Amino acid sequence: APFYDRAALRAGNRIAEPAIVEQHxxxxxxxxxxxxxxxxxxxxxxxxxxxxxxxGHALAAPILQRVIxxxxxxxxxxxxxxxxxxxxSSIIRESEDLGAGIFDKxxxxxxxxxxxxxxxxxxxxIVQNVIKLLxxxxxxxxxxxxNDPYYGATHSPDCAIVVPIFRQGDLIGFSGASAHLLDIGGxxxxxxxxxxxxxxxxxxxxxxxLVEKGVRRDGLWRHILENMRTPTPNExxxxxxxxxxxxxxxRYLELAERYGLSAVEAAGRYWMDYxxxxxxxxxxxxxDGEYETDVGYLDDDGVNRGKKLPVKVKVxxxxxxxTYDLTGSSDEVPTGYNVPYEGTTCSAMAFITRMMFxxxxxxxxxVPQNEGMSxxxxxxxxxxxxxNPNFPRSCFARFCQVQRAVDLVLRALAPIVPEKITAGNSxxxxxxxxxxxxTKEGEYWVYLEVNEGSYGGRPDRDGLxxxxxxxxxxxxxxxxxxxxxxxxxxxxxxxxxESCAAGKWRGGIGIVRVNRMLVDxxxxxxxxxxxxxxxxxxxxxxxxxxxxxxxNRGQSNEESWPSKFTGLTxxxxxxxxxxxxxxxxxxxxxxxxxxxxxSDVLDEFTTVELAREKYGVVIEPGTLRLDRNATKRLRxxxxxxxxxLEPA
Numbered sequence: 001a002p003f004y005d006r007a008a009l010r011a012g013n014r015i016a017e018p019a020i021v022e023q024h025x026x027x028x029x030x031x032x033x034x035x036x037x038x039x040x041x042x043x044x045x046x047x048x049x050x051x052x053x054x055x056g057h058a059l060a061a062p063i064l065q066r067v068i069x070x071x072x073x074x075x076x077x078x079x080x081x082x083x084x085x086x087x088x089s090s091i092i093r094e095s096e097d098l099g100a101g102i103f104d105k106x107x108x109x110x111x112x113x114x115x116x117x118x119x120x121x122x123x124x125x126i127v128q129n130v131i132k133l134l135x136x137x138x139x140x141x142x143x144x145x146x147n148d149p150y151y152g153a154t155h156s157p158d159c160a161i162v163v164p165i166f167r168q169g170d171l172i173g174f175s176g177a178s179a180h181l182l183d184i185g186g187x188x189x190x191x192x193x194x195x196x197x198x199x200x201x202x203x204x205x206x207x208x209x210l211v212e213k214g215v216r217r218d219g220l221w222r223h224i225l226e227n228m229r230t231p232t233p234n235e236x237x238x239x240x241x242x243x244x245x246x247x248x249x250x251r252y253l254e255l256a257e258r259y260g261l262s263a264v265e266a267a268g269r270y271w272m273d274y275x276x277x278x279x280x281x282x283x284x285x286x287x288d289g290e291y292e293t294d295v296g297y298l299d300d301d302g303v304n305r306g307k308k309l310p311v312k313v314k315v316x317x318x319x320x321x322x323t324y325d326l327t328g329s330s331d332e333v334p335t336g337y338n339v340p341y342e343g344t345t346c347s348a349m350a351f352i353t354r355m356m357f358x359x360x361x362x363x364x365x366x367v368p369q370n371e372g373m374s375x376x377x378x379x380x381x382x383x384x385x386x387x388n389p390n391f392p393r394s395c396f397a398r399f400c401q402v403q404r405a406v407d408l409v410l411r412a413l414a415p416i417v418p419e420k421i422t423a424g425n426s427x428x429x430x431x432x433x434x435x436x437x438x439t440k441e442g443e444y445w446v447y448l449e450v451n452e453g454s455y456g457g458r459p460d461r462d463g464l465x466x467x468x469x470x471x472x473x474x475x476x477x478x479x480x481x482x483x484x485x486x487x488x489x490x491x492x493x494x495x496x497x498e499s500c501a502a503g504k505w506r507g508g509i510g511i512v513r514v515n516r517m518l519v520d521x522x523x524x525x526x527x528x529x530x531x532x533x534x535x536x537x538x539x540x541x542x543x544x545x546x547x548x549x550x551x552n553r554g555q556s557n558e559e560s561w562p563s564k565f566t567g568l569t570x571x572x573x574x575x576x577x578x579x580x581x582x583x584x585x586x587x588x589x590x591x592x593x594x595x596x597x598x599s600d601v602l603d604e605f606t607t608v609e610l611a612r613e614k615y616g617v618v619i620e621p622g623t624l625r626l627d628r629n630a631t632k633r634l635r636x637x638x639x640x641x642x643x644x645l646e647p648a
Contacts, residue, residue, distance in 0.1 A: 069270075126162065340389075350374055466511045
């Protein structure tokens, strides 16, 4: 059958059977004895009158599976839309720190929203652990709250709502959503690095029923909200998750009613098998072997300053399976700087696998995110390590560790799949909470800010500037939102001043941000890469630059703060400056197009001096014009000198 690109089709085009029409997020099959037409609005209309009278399912089954599979994805995306529109807190509504999806009756995820990648592997573990914890005590009308990091949650602030779906008295599936609540009642508002154990993090909900058999448990609701610093936004966010899950439940039941439960379940199994097969096919293209790289280091555990924590990664390819071995990484630490194994460590490795092998933008066909993606992936993290701590170690601040781990995965695989990796990324997260008590409202205000980083240079283009990277991928919060709702002002928010990392494809540039407090404010930061190794360059590209946090820059009381701290105070009028990493360059700088370097100079991404020193490009200082002849001569001299230095 011929293949057609949906984007190339125009109104009035007709396609004779049989044929396949491909587009980014779906594939349309035109079966025998059918004809497709593109209408004036770009819709693809398939005339199936010739086979409408047939009762056999051989031809209908592939189409039906596609239709139901598309419905799965639409349900998950609609859940996310509800959360974007209904949530009270900006960390969900603006930054999109959430995950949502639908699941079969065993907790296998059928489809998931395209939001924060951290939830990619966590949501099915959450639902499966809820099933394990409650067993037969799951009933129609239940609404379940869960955030235990030792039972699938990414960390305790990411609270999940799980709703069972019953049809004619039988359990047929689940809907679930998880999002970051502003505060869960721990020892410090917002974020908590210096937590001695899980109990210091705040309230832990282990498959707790907010609604049981359709009856709201009002006393429990009051108890939960009275033990949080931010009850008003938290209640709104929980209600938004419930609304998203209830909508998904109704949509899933509509699917079962329209197409039959057996067809829906068969489509679920088909798509999980399909995603698994597609991932296995890509992994199998990589030569078998064990791939390692240099050990990376984290600054410290947030309390024991100067004690760097190793992150060691080995990637093992065996046929069509991939294993990530974190043996040799740091032991667990006595603070909140540990990583939940199921909800975060495994989720991070699921993400980086998808990013490399089945990226939704670069891969030629759309492969849905579902349970099948996890089947070819194994993660080894010794019990008692920072990536698999023992209960009751605190796991509150767990993001930077896995950011560094997945970044090292890219570095380990760079020699064999250079076209699928980036140079070293910022691979950090300067996640900061600002808080204080609002006497008028009678409760705390808490603002959570994700200070985005940058991506390393890529095989065919520059690294992205000022963007959250890797498994974080949250959106930045608009300044207007911040200044409208909170007693703070943002006085500077732009690309940092230092030049980008040189390479054939330059490294991305991080941001610098200055916030001024209008009232006395409690500040906590979960950050990284102040004192450890810089974002690495690859294939001759330069390394990037590390981060910093400075109180009252340029004032007599200027003070440099570490990457992680808990409960420091900024007085009214104080400022805090956050500068995040520049990422590494990809490829030999001498191979970069001189026109691109001129553009970099004009954009102040680099300087005239560095253009000459790093790239061998001559730009006249006064006129800022590119001297092509001088550039050609200088690069030829550099290449000749490099050849003389090569070993015989």
